[in-house]
Amino acid sequence: MASMTHYEVYLMELRGDWSLQQRYVSSERQEAIDEAKRLEAELNLPTKVVRELFNPQSGMAEEQVVYISPKARELRERAMRRAGPHAAGGGPDSWVSSRGEKAKAKGKAPATSLSDLMARMILVVTASLILAGIGGWLAPSLLSALSLTTGGGPASGNMRGVMVGVFLFLFTVSFLVIGRKLIPYAEILSRPKKTKPIEEAIGQRPDMAPGAHLAPPPKAATSEEALSSIDPVALMEDMGPIPVPPPPTEPEQKIPAAQSRKARKKAAEARAAEEEAERRRRENQDFQEHDAREMAAREKEKRAKEAEARKAAEKEAEDKAAAEKEAEEKAAEQAKAAETLAAEDIASEPPASSPEQDRLRLTALSFLGEMVAALKVSHPQLDVYDRFGINLFLAGACETLVAGNDLSGSAKPALLREMLGVMGTRPALALMFSDKLDEYLMEPRYMQMLQAGRQAMGMKLAGGGEPFAPLPQLMADWRAPQAARPATASTVAIVFTDMVGSTDINARFGDRHSHEITRVHNAIVRAALGRFDGREVKHTGDGIMATFPVVSQAVEAMIEVQKALAEHNRIAPDLRLDLRVGINAGEPLVDENDYHGLSVTLAARLCAQAQGGEVLCSGVVRDLAQGKDLTFRDRGQVMLKGIGEPQRLFEAVWRDADAPSPPPPPPPPAEEPAAFKETP
Structure with missing residues (x-):
């Protein structure tokens, strides 16, 4: 079986004894040294770290001091200087070793408690009594057999005394033999019976001047005796002041029984409170550990989901690349075929x-x-x-x-x-x-x-x-790469456009002319949608319904549309196009890629109320576009179809103040967008 290694942290108490404070496993050597340094810094007492190597088969333990605190090292040097040249043979670690360590070095565990010593003593006495009783019970039979063979023997009256003597003899021998194995006589005899007086411990009497100490005894001692005779408390006094409790000035008074019971009750309550606090601390620690485990599990699950998502994305990218490659191959084939046909068409x-x-x-x-x-x-x-x-x-x-x-x-x-x-x-x-x-x-x-x-x-x-x-x-x-479209907010701008007099234009000029005007409208409006992040919802036949995530962008886009149409009408008067626009903002209902609700209806009514070249907005649009470089003209309150209360309308001004107004179009009837003609 392999040996077990531990690191033990010892602290020198005020009475000069080393006391075990903490024990660490073999892999925690540095932690043990750090703990010894911390104890010395907090308590201002010497510390040391001992490496214990225990062999379970032989029961032997070997110890080695791996760390001595500076205060303990200074005490050892002072002890060696006081002991004189005879202490040189004691070794550097002879003074810092404890009795318990010496006992372990011999293969015996030290009796560190009174209960352990009592248990050993009872075991030895019991075994001795059993052996002595067996010997006393067998003694008469042996003596009778001896008397028959020799023809003589003790008288019956003396038989009782012989049995008692045999019993005592066997008990004494058994107690000494067994007790030598189980009872640490050396430790019991070497344990001090009482603590030295504080004056003797620090080497100073009350009648001596401050800073004076008792002289060491004149007789010479061996190295081990010289080092062991040095009181560590006195050495610690030389290093700095040690708090000494003041002697009692008055004789102790006997505490009444009632007060003693109250004190015991308070002490019990204090212990109970401490135990309850410790229990709560452990519960909190358990809760924290549980939360940490849950957090780690959630983090692990999150990482697993992210890995799955990455794999799915990679697979999707691979599939997309394969599809694109296949499409490119097909497009190449089609292009080759189309090139042949185009060559034939161009030639013809x-x-x-x-x-x-x-x-x-x-x-x-x-x-x-x-x-x-x-x-x-x-x-x-x-x-x-x-x-x-x-x-x-x-x-x-x-x-x-x-x-x-x-x-x-x-x-x-x-x-x-x-x-x-x-x-x-x-x-x-x-x-x-x-x-x-x-x-x-x-x-x-x-x-x-x-x-x-x-x-x-x-x-x-x-x-x-x-x-x-x-x-x-x-x-x-x-x-420039196309920016990702943000998620649709709850409040959007709804825009309706409508070509003025589209029915009359179709009747007067024919389908081809009307189709060309519609293409111009679609091109200009969709170009503005692409620039200002708008989204076309549907084509209403005579116009377009669109949405914008930002209200001010909707107004800016429609102003750009009106300016582009004005330029188009100047360049191509034969394809003149006049457009009216209505803009409202709200939270419409979304169903199957279409928008519904009162906010949509109000935008359509605003579009029907506008004249050619006008951009009419609701009060909500005007309020949400505040702070932008936009100008609105108040058109007053108007009752709109299907709206219970009068609405205040605002016109988005896009023409320069000095620019002449375009010639008015033929006065067509004000129609609503085709998608809302049947709306009550």
Whole structure:
């Protein structure tokens, strides 16, 4: 069986004895030393740490002092100086060892308590009595047998005395033999019977002057006796003042029994209170440990869920990559097939010979050359995504160029494909792009590039300003990653747009003209939605319903829409479009990607109340947009259909004070958005 190692922390008490304070396992050596240092710092008493190596098979224990505090070391040096040269043979650790350690070194555990000594004594006496009784009981038989063989023996009267003598003899011998093994006579004899007087302990009498001490005895002693005769208390007195209790000035008085009972009761209550406090402390510690275990379990579960989520995300990314790869392969096949078809279509198309088409082609090529020159300065290197944005920009410019011209239906796609071909786009991809242009218009981010191209071509045709000055910032915004849309807040801005006189325009100019105006409306509104973080809820036929997470952004977006329409009407008066807008804010009900409730109804009523070119807002919108660079004009209180109380309306002012108002549109009947025409 392997040996057991412990580290014991000892403290020297005021009477000069070492007392065991704490015991540590073999791996806690440093903790034991730290505890000894802490005790010396707090109590100002010498300490030491003893390494105990115990062999269970032999019952032997070996001890080694691994740490002696500075105060204990100083006491040892003072003791050796007082003992003189004869103490040199005692060894450096002879004074700091305790009696218990010497007993352990011999393989015997010290009797550290009176109960242990009493138990050993009772065991020895009992065993001796049993052995002596057995011997006394067998003595008559042995003597009778002896008398028969020898012919003589003790008389019957002396038999009793012989038995008593045999009993006492055997009891004495058994007690000495067994007691030598079980009772530590050396420890009992070496234990001091009484504590020395405090004057003798500190080496000073009351009649001596302060600082004077008794002289050491003149006789010489051996090294062990010299060191053991030094009183550690006296050495501690030399190191510093030791608090000594003052002697009683009056004789002790006998405490009455009633007061003694009260004192015992108070002591019992104090002990009970301490036990209760200790119990509560342990309960709190158990609760804290329980909470710590639960927290660790929750943290472990959280980490497991995060690991599962990461694995799921990785798997989803792998699946997405595989799907994208497959889509790219299919797109490549389709592009190859489309390229073949496009080559056939382009070869079969007759060359444009109309003077109007030639003029438009020259204007488009001039626009394209100026755009390429601007891009070489700001963005000399274009990747695939940048080229796609440029294609959208050219598509918007092409729409503005051919707007209001009586051309065939294939003239516009053909002109767009020709412009894309000049930019280096393959014929198949140009054909695919022109075919899917209507799908691209549903994306607000794409609509922003398309609208920018329209505005640039409009400025070129008008002959004023710099059409490509916003192009560097436009490309920077296009390259910037799309910010994640924040979670929809409880309060949102609801916006309705409505094209004024759309029914009359359709009746007067036909479906094609009406479709072109609708495309212009959708492009301008969706571009503003993409810029100001709006979300299109649905298309109402004559307008769009949208929501904004920030109320002020809704007002700014609709003001930009009205300004863009004013510019469009100036450039293309044949495709004139007047728009009215209503904005309200509230907490609508959301059901199947649609919004319902009184706040939505009020926004629709505001849109119906507005005139062409106006942005009408509710009082809530005006209040929530305070602090922004927005101007509102009070339009007074108005009763709206389906609203029980009159509502105060505010118009968002977007025209400059000195700018002339646009010519009023034909006075169409004020209609509500199509989605709310049946709302009571």
